[in-house]
Amino acid sequence: MTNTPADEWFARPLEDELQIWKFTNSYALLIGRANAEHGPGSCFHAKSGGTVWEAIMEETPWLDEQEVPGPFVPLRHSPGQFFPRMARPIIGDPLDKFSLVQARLPDCNNEQRYLRNAQTQLEALVADLAAICRVVEPSKATLEVYGHEIRNLLILAATEVEMHMAGIMVSNGNKEERKNTISYVKLAEPLRLRGYSARFKRYPEVAEIKPFAEWLSDKSTASLKWYDAYNAVKHDRECQFKRASLCNAFEAVAACAILLVAQFGEAGLSDDLERSLTVEGEPWLIKDCYVAPQQSATWTPTNHPDVL
Numbered sequence: 001m002t003n004t005p006a007d008e009w010f011a012r013p014l015e016d017e018l019q020i021w022k023f024t025n026s027y028a029l030l031i032g033r034a035n036a037e038h039g040p041g042s043c044f045h046a047k048s049g050g051t052v053w054e055a056i057m058e059e060t061p062w063l064d065e066q067e068v069p070g071p072f073v074p075l076r077h078s079p080g081q082f083f084p085r086m087a088r089p090i091i092g093d094p095l096d097k098f099s100l101v102q103a104r105l106p107d108c109n110n111e112q113r114y115l116r117n118a119q120t121q122l123e124a125l126v127a128d129l130a131a132i133c134r135v136v137e138p139s140k141a142t143l144e145v146y147g148h149e150i151r152n153l154l155i156l157a158a159t160e161v162e163m164h165m166a167g168i169m170v171s172n173g174n175k176e177e178r179k180n181t182i183s184y185v186k187l188a189e190p191l192r193l194r195g196y197s198a199r200f201k202r203y204p205e206v207a208e209i210k211p212f213a214e215w216l217s218d219k220s221t222a223s224l225k226w227y228d229a230y231n232a233v234k235h236d237r238e239c240q241f242k243r244a245s246l247c248n249a250f251e252a253v254a255a256c257a258i259l260l261v262a263q264f265g266e267a268g269l270s271d272d273l274e275r276s277l278t279v280e281g282e283p284w285l286i287k288d289c290y291v292a293p294q295q296s297a298t299w300t301p302t303n304h305p306d307v308l
Contacts, residue, residue, distance in 0.1 A: 173227070174307050
């Protein structure tokens with residue numbers, strides 16, 4: 001058994017709390033508890049020639065019949081570390097109850113101008129969709145109808161998706177001059193886009209929409225049917241006009257909403273947007289959550305390595 005490398009961070013889930021632990025080569029310390037250095041069960045010191053894990057085994061039953069790290073979950077983020085424009089649940093925030101489905105962007109206050117403009121644009125897209133749906137009632141029988149206004153909406157919504165994705169990549173240090181879906185698909189996993197779904201409250205016959213569910217790296221355009229349709233009708237309306245369908249327009253608008261939530265979490269949708277649609281994502285794993293800064297430290301942005 002070897003020592004844990006210095007300054008690693010772990011979570012220990014309990015029934016009524018989620019503890020944060022700091023592990024070094026010489027000790028393990030429970031964070032956020034007063035006088036933890038001297039309290040029972042909150043600080044463990046490695047004995048001469050031994051490890052911190054061995055000290056925990058000797059003094060508690062926590063690792064009985066379990067392999068290291070037992071109930072401790074290794075965290076991928078140090079306290080205060082976050083990826084720009086990528087919302088995730090935050091462990092240890094004293095102002096918020098922790099939830100694996102409640103994501104936030106730590107520096108959201110610094111992105112207010114971008115966020116408000118993006119919300120306004122999405123509100124305009126939702127309004128355009130509503131105007132179309134006053135003429136064509138959306139149902140299983142009508143989702144394949146197509147027309148000029150639907151084509152225009154599809155193009156506007158898809159280009160807004162491109163804008164969001166390019167912005168996220170640039171914020172994370174990507175310097176590619178020309179970006180396309182080969183670039184954008186790198187965001188699918190960090191943002192967990194495949195697990196997001198959207199519903200339009202006004203249109204009960206429109207099923208739950210998961211616009212990124214089938215996104216594949218080796219078919220980065222073709223596997224997004226609505227995006228592939230956007231490319232087709234943008235460049236060849238004469239022959240591809242039928243692909244400017246109401247279904248594809250719904251998918252593109254839903255993709256915009258999902259990207260707002262994936263970037264900004266619970267702050268992503270304005271009150272007006274929440275009256276029109278809902279966006280839900282899958283629960284995050286504890287290991288992928290952000291950890292609130294400790295003591296007087298501040299949040300520090302770190303580029304996501306997968307999108308460089």
